[in-house]
Amino acid sequence: MKTKSNKALIGSGIITAIAASLCCITPVLALIAGTSGMASSFSWMEPFRPYLIGFTILVLGFAWYQKLKPRKAEDIQCACEEDEKPSFWQSKRFLGIVTVFSALMLAFPYYSYVFYPDNKQEVIIVNAADIQTVHFDISGMTCSACDSHVAYAAQEVDGVIEAKADHTTGTAVVKFDKSKTSEEAIIQSIDKTGYKVLGHNEQ
Numbered sequence: 001m002k003t004k005s006n007k008a009l010i011g012s013g014i015i016t017a018i019a020a021s022l023c024c025i026t027p028v029l030a031l032i033a034g035t036s037g038m039a040s041s042f043s044w045m046e047p048f049r050p051y052l053i054g055f056t057i058l059v060l061g062f063a064w065y066q067k068l069k070p071r072k073a074e075d076i077q078c079a080c081e082e083d084e085k086p087s088f089w090q091s092k093r094f095l096g097i098v099t100v101f102s103a104l105m106l107a108f109p110y111y112s113y114v115f116y117p118d119n120k121q122e123v124i125i126v127n128a129a130d131i132q133t134v135h136f137d138i139s140g141m142t143c144s145a146c147d148s149h150v151a152y153a154a155q156e157v158d159g160v161i162e163a164k165a166d167h168t169t170g171t172a173v174v175k176f177d178k179s180k181t182s183e184e185a186i187i188q189s190i191d192k193t194g195y196k197v198l199g200h201n202e203q
Helices: 002-020 022-033 043-068 079-083 092-106 108-115 144-155 183-191
Strands: 131-139 160-166 171-177 196-202
Touching: 002 022, 002 043, 002 092, 022 043, 022 108, 022 144, 043 092, 092 108, 108 144, 131 183, 144 160, 144 171, 144 183, 171 183, 183 196
Parallel strands: none
Antiparallel strands: 131 171, 131 196, 160 171
16 A cells, blocks of 8 residues: 555656646757647646645655655564565665656756757848847747747747847847848747747837
């Protein structure tokens, strides 16, 4: 019974750890799969992230408590039970692996940018007067993975010199050569990711 309980705790810890960062994992998976329109699919989960993190820590903490607490005499039915070696799935090693995996999942938003290749284009500037910087208001961004995904999408457009997005302000700043591209082309590229441009203004 105790084994089943521990398995349930460990399983719950893994699921909630993944769910806590699903809104940030999805953009990376969408990039890898080439289905960028799915990038913002789980952005609605962001408000629940603190609760999922708390639940994951609570569940894994209790699992470790169950694993490390001293056994009571009545729990031991015979001497052979003391010597019985637990399976890998019931071991501290497996619980340690699950704990590390969960920690990596919870921290995913802070290192997700490493999965995005540098797609900055070398733009030959003929006329400095053609360089334009525009602020785009964007909905759906919830973490640094969203920032990277939006910036990546903007930089895919020919003529874009630099693009930076910030989920805390819900904006992206894009510098581009207006003789080679337009605001509309950049908006279309960003909108294809699933994040939506609500408005824009020139800096």
